[in-house]
Amino acid sequence: MKILVYNHRADETEYFQKFKEKYNVDLMLTDKTPTIETADFAKGFDCISIITTPINAALIKKFNDVGVKFISTRTIGYDHIDIKKAKELRIGVGNVTYSPRSVADYTVMMILMATRKVKAIMQNSYVQDYSLEGIQGKELHNLTVGVIGTGKIGRTVIKNLKGFECNIIAYDINENEEVKAHAKYVKLEELLMSSDVITVHVPGAEDNYHLINKNSISKMKDGVFIINTARGSIINTYDFIDAVEKGKIGGAALDVIENETNLYYKNLKGEVLGNRELAVLKSYPNVIITPHTAFYTDQAVSDMVENSILSCIAFYEGKENPWKVL
Structure with missing residues (x-):
């Protein structure tokens, strides 16, 4: 062969x-x-x-x-x-x-970076601004983390999060007995309404296209944190940007975005990127963007x-x- x-x-x-x-x-x-x-x-x-x-x-x-x-x-x-x-x-x-640990470990890192405002802290430090204004974070044990998708990666994320003593809720069309030892399954609408942090671990299938959109975002808590290490197509980028600018989304960490094909895994230093939404997202101090490297x-x-x-x-x-x- x-x-x-x-x-x-x-x-x-x-x-x-x-x-x-x-x-x-x-x-x-x-x-x-x-x-x-x-x-x-x-x-x-x-x-x-x-x-x-x-x-x-x-x-x-x-x-x-x-x-x-x-x-x-x-x-x-x-x-x-x-x-x-x-x-x-x-x-x-x-x-x-x-190895599901590759993405799962990265996901927990991004949750911590988003909730502790690491991007803003680092941007400030680059210009020697060591003040505390605008960088106060949150502690995970005080938060409810909603995990959408409990396949191998989602389950591993849940296991990792248990050590932080946060409240964990989960949604999946196919519930897993292993998950029930660490998290409570709820309906999707309840997860959206109750979570301080939402992390997505579902495939980029047609059923999940723009799962996070204007309607689903409207059901979320004000100041919610969104983490996506799955597929860019899961989030409607225009609705997401609008929610960040209005303060509905308090912070985010995205390893994937829509229309990333022909961008990621290439050295495009000094070039004009053909993705306006990426440029906009990168400009926000409360949105962390990484180039689809959670698996790596x-x-x-x-x-x-x-x-x-x-x-x-x-x-x-x-x-x-x-x-x-x-």
Whole structure:
């Protein structure tokens, strides 16, 4: 079996080499992005491994034409792949799982940074303003944290938060018994109304599109803190900006934003960004923006590489594939 790896990064090299030898697979690495022009690289390969580059219908068809039978994305989310077209052409699709602690630890860090006003503190310190005005924070044990989505990452966030002795409530369409030992499940509306901090851990599926919008924000407490380490499409950016400017949202930490494709993971220093909302969000002293890096640990990268390879192997050998999406 042959696997072509697109968007190979230097930090992945040692893991691809390690698991290539461990699983005895034929790998070719390229730092090129999958496009109509680079799809021909995949001729003769059974599987391709990608990251977050949009794989639209035309590109799916092109890969089908050159003989690709399976697409593995080295990400949990797969909303960047045209699943409908892949199904039509009978091309398999798989995602990966990786250490939930990577995103969960980062999430707790962002909750603390937002509630303790770390961005404002650091901005002040850069200009040697060491006054206390405007930087008084909150202590977590006095707050109610609402966790939307209790999959592996959401559950790990809840476990991490228990040590801070805060009140934790959760919402998920599928309740988990493990969560009930640490948090109370409530309806979504109650979570929105009762939480001082809301952290989101749901996939970027159609059902979750703009889950946080003008209507849902109106139900939240005044001064609520919003944390998003999931997908940018979950938040309606225009409604969010309006709520920040009106003071409804007291602070936020966003590792993902809408329309981040072709921005994140590139060095754009000195360039004008084609995302006005990002520029606006970065300007607020109470909004922390990071470039989709919550996942980025050595363990997570190793897991992403290994599980992408294992997913391709399972597909090729016709075995049970825990990462199979289609």
